[in-house]
Amino acid sequence: MPMIFLFLALLTVVMAIGTVTARNLFHAALFLVGAFFGVATIYVLLEAEFLAVSQIIIYIGAIATLIVFAIMLSRSMMGREAGGYNRFWVAAAVGAAALLALLAWVLTTVPFPVVDQPVPADAISQIGAGLVGPYVIPFEVASVLLVVALIGAVMIARERHRQR
């Protein structure tokens, strides 16, 4: 098991690094898909199968596709330097590395109340019951958020008609 985890984790991290370093935006998007896929496999290791499938459907099927479309549609807007960095990228890299070091330090020193329990057999049906039971209000809020976001996206991106 640890070997499988290490392999998948390494794969995910490499894909993630590719996402933020690729010069070509299209390549970056493909790396991003790889990273999403890696995260889905991590979910499988964590015995969250439902989430793994959702991850693939939503992230790879919807979000990544949306990003790829956006890149292709706006290719003409982007110059050659689309994948470039801004002028303080070194500071950003140092800061992110420092954050990682600090987080690693915190994570390895703080004890977590880990329990050794199996996942309930009917986990997926429990999730379904939860979404329409105790979590029904957050669920509805999320649906409203999605509707508002979609309407908002259409409104923002729509061409303004000249007669107004």
Place this chain on the structure above:
Amino acid sequence: MTIPLSWYLLLAATLFCIGFFGVLSRRNAVAALMGVELMLNAVNINLVGFWRYVRPADLTGQIFAIFVLAVAAAEAAVGLALMIAIYRTRRTINVDEIDLLKG
């Protein structure tokens, strides 16, 4: 349960920092948005990891992760639409040329 929880957390922290670096340093707004997606994924790994190791009996962690997915989808849609709108008015989607926040 042969893998310690902290391994998952470390993986999540690594992904988070990589994503954050992307958000901070990429000139192109779409590329910065990809960094945001990586950060959200890192958060989800944390949520699921804690669920599995700390409270596997109730599925709060997984349900929370599903909400994060929904929010991420909304965020991607609005973010990309904003980019198109900004490009129309400013003729650029380079983040460091967008400085309307400057007083």
Place this chain on the structure above:
Amino acid sequence: MTNVFNLTWLIPIPPLLAFFAIILFTNPHKRLSSNLAIGAVALSWVMSWLVAFAYFGNWHVLVEEPFALSLPWLPTGTGVFRMGVAVDAVTAVMLFMVGFVLTMIFIYSHGYMTFPGYLDPALNTDGLDPRYSRFFAYISLFATGMLGLVVADNLLMLFVFWEIMGLCSYLLIGFWFDKTYPDPNQITPKQAGLKAFLTTRIGDVLLMIGLLLLFIMTGELNFQAIFKPEVLEHLAESHLAIPFLGAFSAAVVIAIFIFWGAIGKSAQFPLHVWLPDAMEGPTPVSALIHAATMVSAGVYLIIRMQPLFAAAHHGENGAMLFVAFIGAFTALFAATIALAQNDIKKVLAYSTVSQLGYMFAALGIGAWVAATFHLIMHAFFKALLFLGSGSVIHGVEHGHHHAQHGHGEHGHGHHDEHHEAYFDPQDMRNMGGLLRRMPATGWTFIIGAAALSGFPLVTAGFWSKDEILADAWYTGHTLVFWTLAAAALLTAFYSFRQVFMTFFGKPRTEAAAHAVESTRSMTVPLMILAVFAIAAGWVGIPEWFPGVGAILGNPLGTMLGAQAEAYHLHHKPLPPQSVPLLVSIVVSLGGIFLAWLVYGRKPLEAGQPDPLERWLGPIYTVLRHKYYFDELYGSLPNVRPALILRFALWLTAVLRAFDTYVIDGIVNAVGNFGRRFARALRLFFDELFVDGAVNGTGFVAQVAGSVLRLVQTGQVQFYLLIVLLGVLAFLAFVQLGL
């Protein structure tokens, strides 16, 4: 009877529905929108009075077991967060006041929101403000915020409604956002809205920190749950370590954070600067936000949280004293500024700040019942005064138009040309003798001013103010007592200064001479409010007072007293005391008499300077400029960088001025004096060390200013990088256990 209470949760709903109906459907139909809004708020009013009177009828039972209704809202890690409504004595009296005052203001707005004079008359199609419907949508949403805040049973809901009101206040203050003035230093409505929003934001953030701390410490935000004695005791006894300051009782820390929220919302020193500028909004808004409801939300919060403050009091005594100090100081401080203002609404604005200070001072000395009483009474008479001033402004504006069109050929002097280019209908120097032209407005305004001054024995303001003074005297807070007495004297003086300048004497301008009385929908609310400004106070007359006291039996005081007992607030009915009663009669009548001596006996002539200007000299200038607080905060409209940068620049300027005039002056004087004797000393000590230190200080501030300016690049990624630095510092701080 208890079934009536099931209406409680419905009270904030009708204005909310009206808000959505107006913005979504009826926006083009102006009168339909306003009728919808008024109908909705009237419905809320009826429901809130039903609930309030049901409470007043059964309070003996309900004090012990308050009505509460809630439903599970949000599952949290440790339990389920419940949202709901609750009614106790404070909620009931607030509902009584808020529902009624809101309705009066809505009806008044129906007449007030006519076409604004600064716009191009060619756009005037129906005599109504072009954004008439929008105005009613905003104030409906505002009404939702206020009513929801009053009925909320937990701090989170209270905070949400609190923020809704903050948003509405921003939108409404900047309602005439396209208005500009010829004088670039005069703040425009747009800037005033921003200023109000940003200033109150400081308080709101601190309030939120307080709420988070409270939730961390107790896991609860529900009022009933927090006010359980064992929870309060836990709060008072556990300690929070604050870096660099040491450990404090958690109750004190949380109470002070929460109080900062109230300082922002209720415009107390040092966050008082937004309220006077908020007068740029339409006058019904000033009445709505700055008299009756929003600013009293801060006081209401502290009234609500009084058990927490009392718990803090037992522990270390810090929080209550802080409240009392801020309150008493603000009461006197704002009253002095009000003396030297000429804008009719600005006087009222500072008077509001001062009266809110009164309430906080009362809360700080533990006079819980008196503070609640004064809050309600103040809402009645201050709403009356604001609406009255709006009516005056309207009348004078009409008179100005009439004078311009009727006498187009008159007066071509230089002064008049300037005068015609810009006429300020809110300046009391442009008024005078309006009582004859506008009798209904005039008399109701005088009643309001009498109530504000605490005119003895008759008005509401007298009884509530007297009770605060009596409490201060009885509990031995002598300093607070005399501060408040001095503030009361000034209050009576500036209120009647306003009355004499506005309504008596001869008209000082053509506009005032041609002013016309306002329409019925404006004067009728004034008359109703005037009745309340007098009669409402009778419910709180102390029982020992000869004659009326025994007949009326102080129903309000008894009920609130019982509620205070239920909250373990150590409330005792005050014994008869003659000193505070006499003092409050003397300061009230004395202030009115002084105002008559200065402004009533010999009314101001047109163009004549204020007599105070001559007598007070430079002090008057300082008061006129509000102690230069706006300059200090650097919020002059033509200088508007970020706040922290403003502060650094201001520090630079102050230090440099200090350098040039004070330190260098002293240094040079010393140097000159000692030059002949100690030339060497001057060279080596003065210039090297003293000047070096002095210039160094100024230089450091200047460098800080120019460095901080670089930070504001406008680039989001750069800001995020700064955020990252903050996170790193925080993590390191926590991990190293500093």
